Amino acid sequence: MIRAAALALLLALAPASIHAQGVRAQGAAAPAAAWAALPGPLAGPPRIVGHTGLGCIAGAVSLPADGPGWQAVRLSRNRTWGHPALVAALRDLAALARAQGLPTLWIGDLGQPRGGPMPYGHASHQAGLDADIWLDLSPKPALSPAAREAIEVPSLVLPDESGVDPARWTPRHGALIRIAAELPEVDRIFVNHAIKRELCRTEAGAAWLHRVRPWRGHDSHMHVRLRCPPGQAECKDQAPVPPGDGCDASLDWWLSAEARHPPPRPPGPPPRLPAACQAILEAR
Numbered sequence: 001m002i003r004a005a006a007l008a009l010l011l012a013l014a015p016a017s018i019h020a021q022g023v024r025a026q027g028a029a030a031p032a033a034a035w036a037a038l039p040g041p042l043a044g045p046p047r048i049v050g051h052t053g054l055g056c057i058a059g060a061v062s063l064p065a066d067g068p069g070w071q072a073v074r075l076s077r078n079r080t081w082g083h084p085a086l087v088a089a090l091r092d093l094a095a096l097a098r099a100q101g102l103p104t105l106w107i108g109d110l111g112q113p114r115g116g117p118m119p120y121g122h123a124s125h126q127a128g129l130d131a132d133i134w135l136d137l138s139p140k141p142a143l144s145p146a147a148r149e150a151i152e153v154p155s156l157v158l159p160d161e162s163g164v165d166p167a168r169w170t171p172r173h174g175a176l177i178r179i180a181a182e183l184p185e186v187d188r189i190f191v192n193h194a195i196k197r198e199l200c201r202t203e204a205g206a207a208w209l210h211r212v213r214p215w216r217g218h219d220s221h222m223h224v225r226l227r228c229p230p231g232q233a234e235c236k237d238q239a240p241v242p243p244g245d246g247c248d249a250s251l252d253w254w255l256s257a258e259a260r261h262p263p264p265r266p267p268g269p270p271p272r273l274p275a276a277c278q279a280i281l282e283a284r
């Protein structure tokens with residue numbers, strides 16, 4: 001029993017190449033490590049299969065490491081990939097932020113070269129439609145790739161999550177979230193529920209608040225998610241955001257014990273990716 005557990009642990013820690021050899025045998029249940037080991041995208045027109053929580057993408061493009069108003073960070077992860085519409089939206093976000101006098105943005109993970117599940121860090125980001133933007137508005141020098149691996153952004157939220165930290169939160173953070181929420185391609189933005197609560201306090205009734213959704217974590221970054229771009233017949237959108245600005249009693253749930261200590265995921269095999277993702281994974 002102990003030996004079996006030790007073997008399982010060894011396999012879990014094994015380099016991605018070991019997992020990759022087992023890809024074909026495991027069909028569409030190929031482990032996340034096989035997706036993470038792919039060095040580059042599958043060339044061709046963009047094609048999203050599935051959804052952001054269980055999907056993949058062909059024809060992904062990479063956000064350049066540097067551009068007007070942004071620096072991509074943690075480049076060693078090779079998670080700068082997404083649908084061209086995502087990269088275009090991030091370019092727009094950085095340009096609009098710059099035009100409002102906001103500093104260079106640090107852009108974190110988009111997705112893997114062909115999307116798919118990740119061995120660590122995110123449950124979504126699988127279909128080339130998600131990106132994390134750090135909520136850091138300090139002026140930024142041009143950092144070397146090595147320095148970008150170790151960036152630290154403090155939380156904007158109080159430890160008990162009852163509100164934003166008044167020593168750190170500023171209306172400019174809200175302005176950045178608003179720019180992202182008003183991008184026409186955006187489906188929703190995830191921020192910590194305390195940030196949503198603060199925006200409700202200061203911006204109640206604003207139409208863009210509709211797209212700003214409360215979640216756990218996300219206290220030092222926001223998560224930007226696009227709708228399926230036009231022409232992506234195999235791409236599945238999430239259920240629409242409920243109508244209204246979301247500034248209601250539903251926000252209080254996030255302070256409950258149930259919300260703060262969610263039960264672990266039920267046991268069982270991970271959900272299977274759409275079958276078409278297997279060909280995208282294996283194509284050379």
Ligand SMILES: [Zn+2]
Nearest residue numbers: 122131132223
């Ligand atoms: Zn994210």
